[in-house]
Amino acid sequence: GENVEQHPSTLSVQEGDSAVIKCTYSDSASNYFPWYKQELGKGPQLIIDIRSNVGEKKDQRIAVTLNKTAKHFSLHITETQPEDSAVYFCAASRNSGGYQKVTFGTGTKLQVIP
Amino acid sequence: NAGVTQTPKFRILKIGQSMTLQCAQDMNHNYMYWYRQDPGMGLKLIYYSVGAGITDKGEVPNGYNVSRSTTEDFPLRLELAAPSQTSVYFCASSYSTVTGSGNTIYFGEGSWLTVV
Numbered sequence: 001g002e003n004v005e006q007h008p009s010t011l012s013v014q015e016g017d018s019a020v021i022k023c024t025y026s027d028s029a030s031n032y033f034p035w036y037k038q039e040l041g042k043g044p045q046l047i048i049d050i051r052s053n054v055g056e057k058k059d060q061r062i063a064v065t066l067n068k069t070a071k072h073f074s075l076h077i078t079e080t081q082p083e084d085s086a087v088y089f090c091a092a093s094r095n096s097g098g099y100q101k102v103t104f105g106t107g108t109k110l111q112v113i114p
Numbered sequence: 115n116a117g118v119t120q121t122p123k124f125r126i127l128k129i130g131q132s133m134t135l136q137c138a139q140d141m142n143h144n145y146m147y148w149y150r151q152d153p154g155m156g157l158k159l160i161y162y163s164v165g166a167g168i169t170d171k172g173e174v175p176n177g178y179n180v181s182r183s184t185t186e187d188f189p190l191r192l193e194l195a196a197p198s199q200t201s202v203y204f205c206a207s208s209y210s211t212v213t214g215s216g217n218t219i220y221f222g223e224g225s226w227l228t229v230v
Contacts, residue, residue, distance in 0.1 A: 006156075034218070042223055043223050043224050100145065100208065100210045102219065104156040104157040106154055107154070
């Protein structure tokens with residue numbers, strides 16, 4: 001089955017600096033890669049996603065890159081702010097017999113220091 | 115539009131007790147899911163449903179049961195609670211097609227369950 005590895009598990013950055021979270025996946029049939037942000041006491045919420053036919057996608061201060069050959073994808077947050085502090089999950093998704101099979105990474109706890 | 119609503123938010127169970135976590139969505143999504151989240155382990159799929167009357171096991175189904183009598187509701191039943199079931203449970207939903215992949219999954223706020 002699919003295996004998604006996520007690094008680092010914790011990340012501290014100074015406000016205004018950039019943060020990068022990296023994930024690798026094993027199943028070459030995965031074709032959709034969402035990123036979720038989970039604030040304390042809340043459920044995960046989608047912040048950005050990328051499909052396998054795209055190499056990069058940006059949305060204001062966040063961007064995702066995908067290297068299908070290497071099976072790597074990354075989340076980049078620029079000009080970090082204290083409200084970016086949360087746990088971030090990457091995921092890899094594929095269609096499996098009519099069911100959207102999603103495998104999540106183990107999460108990265110991001111702390112932005114004011 | 116409330117999204118995905120799950121109750122209760124917190125619950126303490128004694129070993130051997132049973133309980134049901136309720137989940138409802140008002141987005142007319144056909145797919146619904148139950149995940150558990152343990153520290154440092156990410157989200158693991160317990161059960162999922164592709165539509166009313168259809169359910170299937172995920173990665174970690176043992177000790178749980180589900181039903182999907184309506185599009186809106188997807189309760190999770192814990193029978194004979196064990197300490198290993200202490201976790202945070204998330205209900206989620208998405209709109210998916212048979213050939214589709216890559217549809218946003220919407221999560222509820224979570225239910226914190228402790229078995230003592």
